[in-house]
Amino acid sequence: MPMRDPRHDRQYRQAGATGIIPAMKAQRTESARPVGDLLREWRRHRRLSQLDLATGAEISTRHLSFVESGRAQPSRDMILHLAEYLEVPLRERNTLLAAAGFAAAFRERALDDPALATARHTIDLLLQGLEPCPALAVDRYWQLVTSNQATLRLLTGVAPELLQPPINVLRLSLHPAGLAPRIRNLAQWRAHLLHRLRQQIDASQDPQLMALLHELQALPAPDADPANTVAASAIAVPMQLEVNGHVLNMLSTTTVFGSPVDITLAELALEAFVPADADTAERLRAMSTGS
Structure with a gap:
């Protein structure tokens, strides 16, 4: 319809199905995918090269490459900055943060x-x-x-x-x-x-x-x-x-x-x-x- x-x-x-995401430090698990892998996946899904994303997000291509490969750990602000440029939905932005060991940035209230x-x-x-x-x-x-x-x-x-x-x-x-x-x-x-x-x-x-x-x-x-x-x-x-x-x-x-x-x-x-x-x-x- x-x-x-x-x-x-x-x-x-659905309303009432979930509560507020606790504002506490998220803990990565061994089964969680690295944040670099997730960011690479979103970049490719948006059909962007590393150069495209780095230029648009105004960061160095070298740093982005290091983040995606796991050679560099992105800051909380960097993750949110890249997610914003990639138009990642809010729920999935929390997933990116959790993969890097950070607390959720966006709450989900009934x-x-x-x-x-x-x-x-x-x-x-x-x-x-x-x-x-x-x-x-x-x-x-x-x-x-x-x-x-x-x-x-x-x-x-x-x-x-x-x-x-x-x-x-x-x-x-x-x-x-x-x-x-x-x-x-x-x-x-x-x-x-x-x-x-x-x-x-x-x-x-x-x-x-x-x-x-x-x-x-x-x-x-x-x-x-x-x-x-x-x-x-x-x-x-x-x-x-x-x-x-x-x-x-x-x-x-x-x-x-x-x-x-x-x-x-x-x-x-x-x-x-x-x-x-x-x-x-x-x-x-x-x-x-x-x-």
């Missing part, structure tokens, strides 16, 4: 933690303010965090097991017992969702997201129906969802917190579905009043 923007992938575990009260209030205001448009918040793994009432009105007929927490909204969208039978342009929408999930995986290299992709790819895939395929001239791919005998044409928009320093907020995305035509706008309003 919703999609998050992979450029802002700062994945977040969304109901008092320290995040302002953020939670903002989320609730945004979701409520978007009524009658469906809107919801998802975490890094596409698990539903919260939603507005308009979203719930679209879930009629979905199999109960797909609505048991944690609810994965991608599975809910593409599963034959979920919304899939009611998505008129399912082949096109499925391709759109999987493409964006691949982009997210490319940015994060998260194995859990890879497993999710494999699961979704194994679900029945319909052939494209020319009658329900959006023209190439369209500005975006809508979701064409049938509700009560009428087709709602909705475009998705994504909102993320700017410059977060908490993993929870960094990995949170708000997804809203706005009407792509006047008829859909009117039907969403009618659904909100029960008419």
